Amino acid sequence: MTQDVEMQLEMDRARETMQFERFYEDGSSSISPITLHVIHAPEVQPHSSYEACAPIQRSVFHGDDSDAMPFMPFADEPEFDAHDYAQFYGSFAWEQDYDPDLEIIVLEAAHRLRNLHDISFQRIDESVLLPFTLLSKDGRTGLLEMSRSRDLLKWPGFTATHHSLQAASEPAAHDLRTRLKGAISLFCPNLSCVQPWCSVHVEPYPIPNPKEPDPKLTRKGFIKVAGKPCGDDCFVNNQDSPPDILWTETDLETFKVIFEVTPDTMPCDLAVLCRKPCREVFHQRNVILQSPAEPVPDSAKRKLRPRALEFSDIDANKFTPNKPCHHDGPCDSLSRCNCFLNKAHCQRNCHCTLKCGRRWRGCRCATSKAHGSCVSDKCACYIAHRECDPELCLKCKCKLTGLLDSTNNICQNSQIQRGHSKGLDVKEGTWGLGTFITEPAKEGDLIAEYVGEIIYEATTESRQDVAKYRGRNYLFGLNDTLSLDSTYVGNAARFINHCADTSGSLSNCRACVRLVNDEHRIGIYAMQDIKAGDEILINYGPSFFLDNNGNKSVMLSQQ
Ligand SMILES: [Zn+2]
Ligand SMILES: [Zn+2]
Ligand SMILES: [Zn+2]
Ligand SMILES: [Zn+2]
Ligand SMILES: [Zn+2]
Ligand SMILES: [Zn+2]
Ligand SMILES: [Zn+2]
Incomplete structure (x- = not known):
């Protein structure tokens, strides 16, 4: 038999068979039927439309979308105004020759310029030598920050590491102070x-000033806490007679740095950290404390004038x-204090x-056995729409975390920062996907924090355009500068449906913005007791539904 040269399959749906035809080189052909075993699958309904969304626990700072449009959304739908949308962008990403490895090459080049040729990142940026800006400036994130959470490639000869890049941002020094700063x-x-x-x-977020040493922690104070001496050389055993101290300058500097960071640490522990005898460490501690304080500059002695104490954050939502x-x-x-300028x-x-007169002082509420406080x-x-501050509001127990949360007699105004939310389930409801609670909730309980990408105003506008066309909006205004968008990343709270509070169905939750540790976050709170299994519904209010100008939606309850 000659070799097969061609085969053909033909299906006969009516007789549930298939014809398998072979063609041979000599022009002849043969047909063999194959009986099919036909399964009639039930008709599958398409899933209701949704957007792919990566799950997150906490919001992610995104800032601005790139000025280069990555693709045209709804490109084959003539109703979408592509021309209008394109106005938000400066260029098209597909016109740019983007090489994902280029960033890595630039990082390595910057690293070598810094380490081998001692050129600072700032000077490299000023020279516009590299195709990316290294340091963040004017709200634009630099390459160094941007690549902090990505993996660096392990190429032969590649010398940059996250740690070395970070260290290179600082002046080259290897002392404890600089390493600690890095x-x-x-x-x-x-x-x-x-x-x-x-x-x-x-x-980088500013670090508060180091703590002042507690004046009560004198020798007596420490002995009370210390209990047993840590050894023969312990400060507890050695009352006076200052020992002969032979410390190098590096020893002393190391001690000073550790003491600055943690001034109230027990001398016995400081001794371990500094690798020095305890009594010597205690002596050095006293020397520093007794040395005359640095003269206070005249500018610092200036008193705050009453006018300097005007505030516009009385309502933190405004x-x-x-x-x-x-x-x-x-x-x-x-x-030119920026807190003063911003009131x-x-x-x-x-x-x-x-002691600065502008500082927020927290509240003085105390809890009672019967109910929680601060609501x-x-x-x-x-009243100021701030969550309590665990370092300032000491009586309301907002500092407590863990199991104690389940009791009701602690601060009720710190639920977002304590992550004290309810179990939620996302499933098909009356209006497509919805959010359902899996455990009972009491009035005032935090149901969930609304999380997403934190974006700037310009990006809010371009995303609003798409949201308006899609008919689904996941944008919340946080304040004049920032919005929260859970279109692409978010948690179960993004699926919460709207309820207009008419025709028998009533919303059971509301969304409120709170200032939590100096930044705005959104909590979804129960307005009534809710039983397990109920759908969470919010009346987003009329402003949530975009007007024809695509104006920014704000659905914030002021309570
Ligand atoms: Zn942070
Ligand atoms: Zn200030
Ligand atoms: Zn300030
Ligand atoms: Zn201040
Ligand atoms: Zn309070
Ligand atoms: Zn408080
Ligand atoms: Zn409180």
């Missing part, structure tokens, strides 16, 4: 984060937070003294 800069000191590589504060201030002298116009209260991480107009934090 390590701390990776760590977000905002009380909501206290973690490295936080997703919200992409640009102002835009600024970065913590950092300047010489008191927080007033002469210092804002000074924040935890401001560099002014703790009435008697609470200064609650």
